[in-house]
Amino acid sequence: MSQPTFSSVLDALRCVVDPVSGKDLVRLGWIRALQVAEGSVRFTLWLDDPTHVFAAEAPEACRQALADVFGTALSVEVSADSEMIGLGADLSIDGQDAGAAPGDGITNIIAVASGKGGVGKSTVASNLAVSLAQQGYDVGLVDVDIYGPSVPTMFGVEAAKPRVNEHRRILPVEKYGVKLLSMGFLVDQGKAVIWRGPMVTSAVRQFLGDTEWGKLDFLIMDLPPGTGDIQLTIVQTVPLNGAVIVSTPQRVALADARKGVAMFEQVNVPVLGIVENMAYFSPPELPEKKYYLFGEGGARALAQELDVPLLGELPLVQAIRENADDGTPIVTDTESETGKVFAQISEGLVRSVEERNAVRPATQKVDILRGN
Ligand SMILES: Nc1ncnc2c1ncn2[C@@H]1O[C@H](COP(=O)(O)OP(=O)(O)O)[C@@H](O)[C@H]1O
Ligand SMILES: [Mg+2]
Numbered sequence: 001m002s003q004p005t006f007s008s009v010l011d012a013l014r015c016v017v018d019p020v021s022g023k024d025l026v027r028l029g030w031i032r033a034l035q036v037a038e039g040s041v042r043f044t045l046w047l048d049d050p051t052h053v054f055a056a057e058a059p060e061a062c063r064q065a066l067a068d069v070f071g072t073a074l075s076v077e078v079s080a081d082s083e084m085i086g087l088g089a090d091l092s093i094d095g096q097d098a099g100a101a102p103g104d105g106i107t108n109i110i111a112v113a114s115g116k117g118g119v120g121k122s123t124v125a126s127n128l129a130v131s132l133a134q135q136g137y138d139v140g141l142v143d144v145d146i147y148g149p150s151v152p153t154m155f156g157v158e159a160a161k162p163r164v165n166e167h168r169r170i171l172p173v174e175k176y177g178v179k180l181l182s183m184g185f186l187v188d189q190g191k192a193v194i195w196r197g198p199m200v201t202s203a204v205r206q207f208l209g210d211t212e213w214g215k216l217d218f219l220i221m222d223l224p225p226g227t228g229d230i231q232l233t234i235v236q237t238v239p240l241n242g243a244v245i246v247s248t249p250q251r252v253a254l255a256d257a258r259k260g261v262a263m264f265e266q267v268n269v270p271v272l273g274i275v276e277n278m279a280y281f282s283p284p285e286l287p288e289k290k291y292y293l294f295g296e297g298g299a300r301a302l303a304q305e306l307d308v309p310l311l312g313e314l315p316l317v318q319a320i321r322e323n324a325d326d327g328t329p330i331v332t333d334t335e336s337e338t339g340k341v342f343a344q345i346s347e348g349l350v351r352s353v354e355e356r357n358a359v360r361p362a363t364q365k366v367d368i369l370r371g372n
Contacts, residue, residue, distance in 0.1 A: 001069075001070050001071035001073075001074075002069075002070065003038060003039075003070075004036050004041055004066075004069075004070050004074065005036060006034065006036050006355070006358075007355070008069070009034065009036050009041055009066065010026050010031070010034070010354065010355065010358055011069075012065050012066050012068070012069040012070070013025055013026050013031055013062060013065060013066070014026045014027070015065045015068075016058070016061045016062055016065050018030075018052075018054050018058075019053070019054060020052065020053060020054060025045075025058065025062070026354050026358065027217070027354070028107065029046070029107045029108070029354075029357045030045055030046050030047060030058070031043050031044075031045070031046075031357070031358045032044045032045075032046040032081070032357070032358065032359075032360055032361065033359070033360070033361050034358040034359055039073070039074060039075060040074065040075040040076075040077070041066060041070075041074060041075070041076050041077070042076075042077040042078075043062075043077075043078060043079075043358070044078075044079050044080070044081050044361075045058055045059060045062070045078055045079070045080045045081065046081045047080070047081070055080070058080075059078040059080065062076070062078055063076050063078065105213060105214060105215050105216065106140070106213060106215075106216045106219045107216065107217050107218070108217065108218050108219070108241040108242075108353050108357070109218075109219045109221060109238055109239060109240050109241055110218060110219070110220050110221065110240070110241060110242055110243065110244060110272065110349070110353070111221045111223050111234075111235060111238075111240050111242075111243040111244070111264075111269070112124055112125040112128070112220060112221065112222055112223065112243070112244050112246060113223045113225075113227075113231065113243055113244070113245055113246070113260050113263075113264075114223075114225050114226075114245065114246045114247065114256070114257070114260060115225070115226065115227060115245075115247065115253065115255070115256020115257050115258075115259050115260045116225055116226070116248075116253055116256050117148065117225035117226070118225075119225075119246050119247060119248045119253060119277055119278075120246055120248070120277035120278065120314070120320075121145075121222060121223070121225060121246045122143070122145065122150040122151060122154060122222050122324075123154070123277070123320060123324055123329075124244070124246045124275050124277060124314075124345075125141060125143075125151075125220050125221075125222040126141065126151060126154045126155065126222075126324070126329045127329045127330055127331045127342045128220055128244070128342065128345065128346055128349065129141040129178045129218075129220045130176045130177070130178055130329045130331045130332060131331045131339075131342045131343055131345070131346040132217070132218050132220075132346050132349075132350070133176060133177035133178050134177070134331065134334075134343075135343075135346065135347075135350075137217040137218055137350075138214070138215055138216045138217045138218075139177070139178050139179070139216065139217065139218050139219075139220065140172060140178065140179040140180070140181070140213050140216045140218070140219040140220070141178050141179070141180050141181075141219075141220045141221075141222065142180075142181045142182070142207070142208065142211075142219060142220070142221050142222070143180075143181070143182035143183060143184065143222045144183055144204045144207070144221060144222065144223060144224065144234060145183065145222050145223065145224045145225070146183045146187060146200055146203070146204075146224060147224055148224070148225075149182045149183050149184030150184075150222075150324075151180060151182040151184065151222060152180075152182050152184045152185065153324070153325065153327065154324045154327065154329060155175045155176065155178075155180055155327055155329070156175070156326065156327020156328065157173050157175055157180065157327070158184075160173040160180075160185060161185065162181060162185050162186075165212060167212075168210075169210055169211065169212040170207075170210055170211045170212065171211075171212055172211060172212075172213065173185070176329065176332060179213060179214075179216070181207070181211055183203070183204075183207065186207070187203070198233075200230050200233075200234070201230070201233045201234060201237055204234050204237060204238075205237050205238075208237075208238060218353075221234075221238070221240075223235075227256070227259045227260050227262075227263045231263065232263060232266075232267070235263070235264065235267055235269060236267055240269045241269075241270075241272075241353060241356065241357065242269060242270045242271065242272035242352070242353060242356055243260075243264045243269055243270070243271050243272060244271075244272055244273055244274075244275060244311065244349065245257050245260045245261060245271060245273075245274045245275070246274075246275045246277055247274060247275075247276060247277070247298075247299055247302070248276070248277055248278045248294055249276060249278070249279055249292070249294040249295045249296070249297075249298045249299060250294045250295060250298070251295070251298065253294075254298050254299065254302050257274065257299075257302060258302065258306070261306050261308070270356050271306070271308045272308070272309070272311075272349055272352040272353060272356065273303075273308055273309040273310065273311035273345075273348060273349060273352055274299050274302060274303045274306075274308055274309070274310050274311065275299075275310075275311050275312055275313075275314065275345060276298070276299035276300075276310065276312070276313045276314065277314045278293075278294065278314070278315075278316040279292070279294075279299070279313035279314060279315060279316075280292045280293070280296070280313070280315050280316065281293050281315065281316045281317075282315055282317070284318075287337075290315075293316065299313070300313075309348060309352055311344075311345045311348045311349055311352075312341050312342075312344055312345035312348065313341070314338065314341055314342075314345075315337075315338060315341075317338055319333075319336065319338065320338060330342070331343070
C-alpha cells in the first residue's frame, strides 16, 4: 500500500459521494483542515447543515474510502464540526453583525482580476464560467466592472432585464448554463462612471446579497481592472475563496499583475493562479507556428517567483475577439484549440480551489473592513 500524500488523500475522498446532491465531499468543500503525515491522516468534516441525512455516516464512509486505498494500518482521525458556520454566515463589519451575506448557498467565490484593463479579464472570466458549467458545475458569473461591464455583450444578452421574484430578490439571467448578472443590466452607464468608491461598494454588496443565486459551486466575479481602493474594498466585501490574475506577457503588464497579487495577499485571499493571455500569435494558415509578439515566458517566471500556479497560456486569436463580440464565448466551440486551453485552465482552477479548501480551517469568521 502506498504512503498517503495530500493529493492522493483528496483523490481517495473524492470517492465518497453525498447521496442527496450526488456530489463528492471534496467538491462539496466538506473536507477541511486536512493534515497528512506518514501513517496518519487528520481532517474535519464540515457540513453546512448538521441535520443532513449523510452527516452521521460520512465519517465512516471516509475511513472506508481511505482504507481501500492506503490499507487499514493508516490512522485516520475525523472530527465533525458542530459549529456549522457556512460561507457568508457570521459576517461582521468592524465587529458588528452585518446581517445576510452574499455567500449563502455558494461554495466558492472566485475573483478574476488584472492590473490593467484590456488584458482579457472579462474574456477569461466568461470562458472560465462557461467551461466550468460544461464540466457539470453550478456556476454564476457576476460582472462588477461598473465602469466597463462587458459580460452582457460577451453572452449576447445586452437587452436582458433581470426579473425580481415575490421576495424582491433579483433573478439572474441564464445563458450557456451560467447564471449571469451584470452591473450593466441595472446601472445607467452614464451615471456609473462618476460614482465614487463607497457607492460602488455598497451597490456591489447589495447586488450580490439581493440576488437569488440558488446553490452554486462557483461564483466567478469579474472585477474592475486595477488594484486601487475600489478593487480592494470589493475584495473585502465578499468572502472570496481565491483569485485568478490575468496578465499579458509585456513587462509593464507583469508589473501590474504583481501588484494584483500583492493586493490579494494583503487581505489574505489566496491567488489560485495566473492566466497569461495573448501569450503568442499563430496565424490561421500556419497553426503550428507561435509568434511571441509581447515576449516569451514572462508569466511563467512571475508565477514561479510568486509560487502560484500558471493555469494556462492563451493565444492571441481573432476568433476569441469575434466570439466575444458575437455573444458566444469561444469555449462554446468545443473543437477549437483555444477551447481546449480553457478546459485545461478551468480544471487547474478546480484543483487549486479544492486543495486550498481542504487546508482551510473548518470554522472561520469572515471579517469585513468598512470601505473608505
Ligand atoms: N486572446 C485573445 N485573442 C484575441 N482577442 C482577445 C483575446 N483576449 C481578449 N481579446 C479581446 O480584447 C478585448 C479586451 O478584452 P476584455 O476581456 O474585454 O479585457 P478586460 O476585461 O481585461 O478589459 C476584447 O475585444 C476581447 O475580445
Ligand atoms: Mg472587462
